[in-house]
Amino acid sequence: MNSLRARLLAATGIVLIAFVAFTGFALERAVRERAELAERDKLQGLSYALLGSAEITNSGEFRLSARSLPDGALGRPGSGLYAMAVDEDGEVLWRSPSLLDRIPLPQPPAVGETRYANISTPAGAEWQTLAFGIRWVVDSGESFRYTLIVAEDSRPFYAQLERFRSVLWAWLTFAAVILLFLQLAILQWGLSPLRRVTRALAEIESGEKPRIEGDYPAEIRPLVFNLNAMLASERQRLKRYRNALGDLAHSLKTPIAVMRGLVDNEALPPEHRKQLRGQVGRVNEIVDYQLQRAAAAGKRTLAPPVALRPIAEKIVGALGKVYYDANISFKVSIPPVLKLAVDDGDLTEIMGNLLDNAAKYGKGEVEVSARKRRGQVEINIDDNGPGFPEKDRIALLERGVRADTRREGQGIGLAVTGEIVQAYDGTIKLGSSPQNGGRIQLHFPSV
DSSP states (O other): OOOHHHHHHHHHHHHHHHHHHHHHHHHHHHHHHHHHHHHHHHHHHHHHHHHHHOEEOTTOOEEOOGGGOSSGGGGSTTSSEEEEEEETTOOEEEEOTTOSSOOOOSSOOOBTOEEEEEEEOTTSOEEEEEEEEEEEEOTTSOEEEEEEEEEEESHHHHHHHHHHHHHHHHHHHHHHHHHHHHHHHHHHHHTHHHHHHHHHHHHHHTTSOSSOOSOOOTTTHHHHHHHHHHHHHHHHHHHHHHHHHHHHHHHHHHHHHHHHHHHTOTTSOHHHHHHHHHHHHHHHHHHHHHHHHHHOOOSOTTOOOEEHHHHHHHHHHHHHHHTGGGTOEEEEEOOTTOEESSOHHHHHHHHHHHHHHHHHHSSSEEEEEEEEETTEEEEEEEESSSOOOGGGHHHHTOTTOOGGGSOTTSTTHHHHHHHHHHHTTOEEEEEEOTTSSEEEEEEEEOO
């Protein structure tokens, strides 16, 4: 999961769902226990009311008239509320008119104690029962042992709990959904400064702005400051680097010129002048080659993309003047919207070297074309010249080829171009053009 917002939303969602689930189960358990306690108190109160209305004879007979019943439901058969009194042998002494059978009693409680239980009747009904153990002393001093049992149908009780459970989880689910949407809104608001930074970086890459601007929260402010400092430092470093290379090139001109003057000195033996001329030529080529390599800006952080067609047209226009007498036909087939994430100076260097080679070694026709293909920008430079020797194509593009070991006539431009292209994660390949001449094909990552 690469999205920061998705991670935070997933984490808070899991915590929220766990909290809602825990709250729901806790409330459900608490309400159930409270309802069972209320039911037990109700049955116990009913037991006290029945004992208050009961009449025990000296012979131990348990009497309770229908008119003395504390709850009218006890007088309606099958009403769901029942009562029964048994002696110490388990014989039924009295039952409420609502009870048509008898209430199951596994084991009677001790005198003065109560026993609350959920039981199943033979008919398959579920009852909540409360058994109360009592000892009754009559006027003669004789005592009798009784167990008074009251019972109520559990279906209304559980139906009420089920209704409560449904309402509880419905509201908790609704609350969780609302809280998730609120959390999403809070994340949107909280992460908005990061989205602003992302948009600012995109504007820098497109060349609309030179730096990140605006007011940001204290947590992001150091990041913005360091990014701006890095961009400014990179621009200054590149400027100083190119200035230093220019100074170096200028300072090397005089010593090389002096050495060339010595070559023409007739006081030196001819063999020495020939050897010196070769070494001076070598030095000159090596210096030119290394300076062009070093002058390439290379892949820069957040560099704005550059339109390819205007640079190609500018170079073609200049070469048309240089090779005016050769009557070379140049053709540019590049979409105006096509851009490359390449420094404009490096792109000019690449296109200038390759188009110059095509014009120099072609036979009057040069075409440069480009298109997007499979997530890459493909550039083709074709001519109608003799082309590249099949066996030398790989060697001509090999990195680190020394100036004095390259094939004569290829110049230093092709090797420099290969270095710059590779610096931008691109590839360069030599092949044959449709006119049976040379083709140089470049591939760059698409923006």
